[in-house]
Amino acid sequence: xxxxxxxxxxxxxNCLCVLIVAGTVYTASHAGQDIGVSKYQVDRISALSxxxxxxxxxxxxxxxxxxxxxxxIKKTTHPRKLTVTAYSNTRAQCDSDPNVTASMxxxxxxxxxxxxxxxxxxxxxxxxxxxxxxxIYEIADLMSKKHKNRIDVFIGHEKKASEFxxxxxxxxxxxxxxx
Numbered sequence: 198x199x200x201x202x203x204x205x206x207x208x209x210x211n212c213l214c215v216l217i218v219a220g221t222v223y224t225a226s227h228a229g230q231d232i233g234v235s236k237y238q239v240d241r242i243s244a245l246s247x248x249x250x251x252x253x254x255x256x257x258x259x260x261x262x263x264x265x266x267x268x269x270i271k272k273t274t275h276p277r278k279l280t281v282t283a284y285s286n287t288r289a290q291c292d293s294d295p296n297v298t299a300s301m302x303x304x305x306x307x308x309x310x311x312x313x314x315x316x317x318x319x320x321x322x323x324x325x326x327x328x329x330x331x332x333i334y335e336i337a338d339l340m341s342k343k344h345k346n347r348i349d350v351f352i353g354h355e356k357k358a359s360e361f362x363x364x365x366x367x368x369x370x371x372x373x374x375x376x
Contacts, residue, residue, distance in 0.1 A: 283361035310338035
């Protein structure tokens with residue numbers, strides 16, 4: 198679910214591209230060959246290099262913005278350590294209709310189920326939470342009555358849900374979105 202871009206990685210690819218082109222031109226010129234690099238191609242490579250640099254800068258800015266947003270969220274909420282597990286929409290892990298959540302929506306990545314004790318404390322359908330190391334999720338399902346202080350992250354694949362295991366993570370209930 199989560200794809201992170203390494204700002205340094207794009208810089209490396211950009212440098213590698215320039216080195217390959219430069220090496221090809223150098224090798225061809227020393228071999229007495231004309232590789233036929235047109236002005237258009239040189240201009241295109243330059244334009245793409247500038248675009249890559251702009252995107253690298255945007256990635257760095259977005260990462261900083263995300264860090265600041267998460268820090269602000271943590272200040273305005275009361276994070277707590279909870280047991281976090283994962284589930285998939287199989288009959289073994291759900292009730293009689295695994296394709297409908299307790300909030301009457303279809304299970305999808307980005308949703309979680311909460312234990313009923315949390316639900317009774319205001320962790321209700323539609324609210325969002327930040328789970329340490331995983332990101333932001335929406336509450337859309339309930340867990341079995343036997344669970345306490347627990348969150349279940351929806352993962353569509355039974356094997357991946359099982360591999361997720363049982364983790365103790367910091368979870369913060371986010372403020373309601375302002376209309």
